[in-house]
Amino acid sequence: MKTIIIGGSATGMGVAAKLKRLDPKNEIIVIQDKEYVSLGACGIPYFVGDNFSNPETLIARTVEKFEETGVKVIKNTKVDNVNFKNKEVFFNNESLKYDKLVIAVGSKPIIPSTKNVNANNIFTVNSKEDGIIIKNKITKESKVLIIGSGLIGLEMVENIYNSKHSKITIIEKADKILKNIFDEEFSDLVENKIHDKNITLIKNDEVIEFLVDNKNNVTHAKTRNGETIECDSVILSIGVLPNTQLFKKTNLEMELNGAIKINQYCETNIADVFAGGDCCSSLSFLYKNTKTFYLATIAHKQAKIIADNINQSKSNQFMGGLGTTIIRFFDLELARSGENRTFMENQKIKTREILIKDKDHTNYVSNQKDLWLKIIVDNNTNEIINVQLAGKNKSVLRIYGLVSLIWSRVKVDHSLEQIDLPYSPPFSRTTDIIHIALSKLCKER
Known part of the structure; x- marks a missing residue:
């Protein structure tokens, strides 16, 4: 049986590893758009914060280790199209047939349509390369603007503050930080900690334009409420969306936010096509409503479920998530x-x-x-x-x-x-x- 996996992060490589354990004869091909697989993206803020120095520490398992087990990884390659009817995946003017297909394309950072958002010194927190660039760019003299105060944004604040001692400004569009994650009493505790550290927090506001110099580097950010913030590094931490634009013109069923619809077996509406992780909408455990959990814990669980169900149909099911979250802020x-x-x-x-x-x-x-x-x-x-x-x-x-x-x-x-x-x-x-x-x-x- 040949299984093709699109995406080499937690879900994709989890499926590959378990399928090989279940049956070493399984033919598994992973198509990955980067040089590496199995990135522990949650560690990026801590790499930036000098908790460890080697960026390769972010890689849980190398391509070479997977290939030693018989998993083939096609690196630095983007899938161009999928013909679900003919069970065929197209890339680099080539194509491959599959028996089972796993979509594990993860999520992508939200990039606002703000003027000059493509300036050189505006960064996201999504890849190993992002971490290396941010770490090398930010110094003790830097004036850092962090847009968004969710979990990743706050982890970046803590790590940049502790390691670089840079001047930091946080701008949040909502009326409180950690909106829809914690109630006000808990958000207030975090905001008090921000003020204790002399970090500037601006709420109920958003950047409408980045001012750049003749080298396309941001020097200031202008906000909707009339603030002008001096900055030489900007980190976008607004959130993420499912990275599923490839499938928007196919008959794959998706939610309004682009998340792929799956059932409790991680099956899509198309036969022999599975999906899991950040690119999917999953069941919530308590009320069985659907939501997208951008959590590594969910991705790992669904990888095991997909592998089990490829190996033996409907042998395992995802029971739902609770959105369990934990964070340290100083x-x-x-x-x-x-x-x-x-x-x-x-x-x-x-x-x-x-x-x-x-x-x-x-x-x-x-x-x-x-x-x-x-x-x-x-x-x-x-x-x-x-x-x-x-x-x-x-x-x-x-x-x-x-x-x-x-x-x-x-x-x-x-x-x-x-x-x-x-x-x-x-x-x-x-x-x-x-x-x-x-x-x-x-x-x-």
Whole structure:
């Protein structure tokens, strides 16, 4: 059986590796538009921040290692077209027939139509090359403008600040940072940290024009509200979209944002064609609504599911995602899981919630810090549908236990209130913040 995989990132190479493990006789061909495969793109901010010096560390597994197992990788090549009817992929004036096709093209950075956005010193955070260029460009004297305050944007802020000590300005179009990821109480904590570091934060505004010199380098950014920001490096971190423009004129079913529609088996609407990762819309675990999860964890899971189902039809299925996320921003740590506020409001889900501020461990052990926890419960099902945490000292790793409560759909009642959590003075208190929150939610029932 011949399987062609378009895209050599987490999903694509995960499928290739597992298919070979399941049956070494499988013929697998990966078509990749770069020199390398298996890029750990989440590590780019930390490479820029000098957490490690060799950019090859970002590569989880080399092309040569895959080829040693019998996986053929066609590098530096873009697919021009796919004929789904004839099961044929076209590239470089060549074509290949397939038995099974996997689309794993990932996502691409959103590039706004701002005037002069193609200037030399405007960067995205998407490839190994991006990381190398940014790291070499930014110095202690740099004036860096970061557009967007999502997860990657904030990771870039932290790493550039810590390693380069550059002057940093963040501009965010929304009224708060981490919009649709965390509620206001948690966004406020991050904004306070930004101000503590003397980093400029501009909200409710956007760049409408980049001013460039005669070498096409940005010198200033003009905003809709009349600000003029001096800058010599600009990092676009507005977000990403599925990288699926190749398929827009085919009969492959896609969402309005370009995400490929797949079922629980990661099958598309076309026979023998699978898709997974950032280029797809997937099921949300709790309400089975569809959304695009731009998360490496989802990509890896779907790779295993695709390989299983190619090897044996409908033998494995994707159960859905929760959008579980964790981030460090200087010494502040945040984690969240479950449906977001916008979805709850749009679906008119009746909820009750509790926000608790407590301490992460006992007062007689040094370095005790504040810990915040929010739990949101669906009143109809009496199940937890959202949790958010903020703290320090890795105290937000409580998210692992809270995700398990969401995943198992346990009812919030007096039995759950007695959940047997661990206690030790350096880690927690005898009545943990989770116990406090559950107790109050039971009383509000």
